[in-house]
Amino acid sequence: MPVKGMDGFRMEWEKLLKLARLNDPNYIQRKHRPVYAQDMDRILFSPTFRRLANKTQVHPLYDNDHVHHRLIHSLEVANVGRSLGIEVGAWLDERGAIAGEQVEIMAGLVQTACIAHDIGNPPFGHSGEEAIASWFREKFANPKGILEDISEEQRHEFEAFEGNAQGFRILTRTEMYRNDGGFRLALGSLGAFTKYPVSACARTQVGADGLANGKPYIGLKKYGFFHNDIPTFARIAEELGLRRDEVKTADGGVVGQWWRRHPLAFLMEAADDICYNIMDLEDAYLSGDIEYSQIISLLEKIIPPSNKNYPSQNQQETVSRHRALAISGAVFACVEAFKNNYAAIMAGDFSRSLVEASSKADELNAISKIAKERIFTTARKTELEVYGRNVVYRSLDGLLPLLDALRSAQWDASKLGTYHVQVARALRFPMDSLDTAYDALHALTDFVSGMTDRYAVKVADMLGQR
Numbered sequence: 001m002p003v004k005g006m007d008g009f010r011m012e013w014e015k016l017l018k019l020a021r022l023n024d025p026n027y028i029q030r031k032h033r034p035v036y037a038q039d040m041d042r043i044l045f046s047p048t049f050r051r052l053a054n055k056t057q058v059h060p061l062y063d064n065d066h067v068h069h070r071l072i073h074s075l076e077v078a079n080v081g082r083s084l085g086i087e088v089g090a091w092l093d094e095r096g097a098i099a100g101e102q103v104e105i106m107a108g109l110v111q112t113a114c115i116a117h118d119i120g121n122p123p124f125g126h127s128g129e130e131a132i133a134s135w136f137r138e139k140f141a142n143p144k145g146i147l148e149d150i151s152e153e154q155r156h157e158f159e160a161f162e163g164n165a166q167g168f169r170i171l172t173r174t175e176m177y178r179n180d181g182g183f184r185l186a187l188g189s190l191g192a193f194t195k196y197p198v199s200a201c202a203r204t205q206v207g208a209d210g211l212a213n214g215k216p217y218i219g220l221k222k223y224g225f226f227h228n229d230i231p232t233f234a235r236i237a238e239e240l241g242l243r244r245d246e247v248k249t250a251d252g253g254v255v256g257q258w259w260r261r262h263p264l265a266f267l268m269e270a271a272d273d274i275c276y277n278i279m280d281l282e283d284a285y286l287s288g289d290i291e292y293s294q295i296i297s298l299l300e301k302i303i304p305p306s307n308k309n310y311p312s313q314n315q316q317e318t319v320s321r322h323r324a325l326a327i328s329g330a331v332f333a334c335v336e337a338f339k340n341n342y343a344a345i346m347a348g349d350f351s352r353s354l355v356e357a358s359s360k361a362d363e364l365n366a367i368s369k370i371a372k373e374r375i376f377t378t379a380r381k382t383e384l385e386v387y388g389r390n391v392v393y394r395s396l397d398g399l400l401p402l403l404d405a406l407r408s409a410q411w412d413a414s415k416l417g418t419y420h421v422q423v424a425r426a427l428r429f430p431m432d433s434l435d436t437a438y439d440a441l442h443a444l445t446d447f448v449s450g451m452t453d454r455y456a457v458k459v460a461d462m463l464g465q466r
Helices: 035-044 047-054 070-095 102-115 125-140 145-149 152-159 163-174 187-193 200-206 227-240 263-286 292-300 315-340 342-347 361-375 379-408 418-427 437-450 453-463
Strands: 244-248 254-259
Touching: 035 102, 035 187, 047 070, 047 453, 070 102, 070 263, 070 315, 102 187, 102 263, 125 152, 125 379, 125 437, 145 379, 145 437, 152 200, 152 227, 152 437, 163 187, 163 227, 163 437, 187 227, 187 263, 200 244, 200 254, 227 254, 263 292, 263 315, 263 342, 263 361, 292 315, 292 361, 315 342, 379 418, 379 437, 379 453, 418 453
Parallel strands: none
Antiparallel strands: 244 254
16 A cells, blocks of 8 residues: 655555566576575575674673574574564555565565674674774874875765675675675665665765754664765665655755665564564573573563463573563564554654564663663673774784785785785785775775674784784
8 A cells, every 4th residue: 555755755565575686687586486585595605694603792702602693693683574574564465555475575575684684793793893983083083005095075984884884785795796786685685674775975964963854864873885885775775666865955955865764674673673682681691690580570571461371491491481472572562563653664754663663662671771781881791892892903903004005006916015915815805806995995894894703813813913
């Protein structure tokens, strides 16, 4: 059912669920092998995804095998995302908004977006992301060598390095078909993946508050793709029929553009929010950071009422059961939030997460508050974040001279000195296609953000001093 916004705009499911592949117009879908299933395989079997098994979720370099890392988190988010897609899809089918066969397509596109949602995250979690950004901010304060060639407009995407944008770059550029569509995923999958449909430069032009029509817009909290990926996302957005906005100067001149979120991006976000709130809480219990009584009390408030009797279990088994039931309760609440805000979502006007708009917002916010107060501030986690920051800094410091030397050699790797050749060979650092400072610095962030926690330690030890 078409839904119009205040300006008459409407997004349409026929476009939003488009299965055409990026940069592959001649692809023909096999009868029993849907595009979204192949998308999942392309991501799951990639080395980039495999490396998530050794990247921090919350607890860096942890020895407890039961504590989450990024790969397990991504698989769990994908399962929850599929459930959200099925429930919303079934409701839309009942309303006549989509055809019955499109329910599976919707679930598959959400699942694909969810499996990939953290693929651009660097080692050591969000502290690693901030470490990359702060290193660049310090270097750009007094730029030398290759850093001098980066324009003010380009600097922001390094000084505010963003894992979401790095993920879009990986999916559409650096994997499989390099610089020609990347994984060549379905357009609907890429739309659902992009929580922040705005480039780094346009995000700065919008202003610090990220306002749209005088109100903060959720898709402008961060940026979702780099400057050189703007044409790719613009093409995806046009094919999917996403609502486009312009960034204008005071005299009306257009200086940039951004888009409203794909409706399925809200489901992907909800799956992530549900998992990291509830699963991180269980990890905190397993790590001894919160007590049994506290986690049970927090989870019980999210669990739907039930008359079902459960067998006697030990405390850890009881926590696991409560966690599973709480996820079900949160999924139901987010599906209802999607239904209640359907018109605004389809018009591109909705500007809250589904968790925030749900009936369980207060309960999930209470968990988030506990995480900030009790989990993210533990002494061990803080110590390892400081250690991780220094590992990232040493890695970047050790690689920058290689790029400076390549620039001095007019981008001819054959003219590099022995040491730099050895560094590039030892680390398999890609230099063949580099011919600008901008591309070289992105190769640097590709490499460093792609490292696992433990490999980052190895690289830092090789290139720097302890």
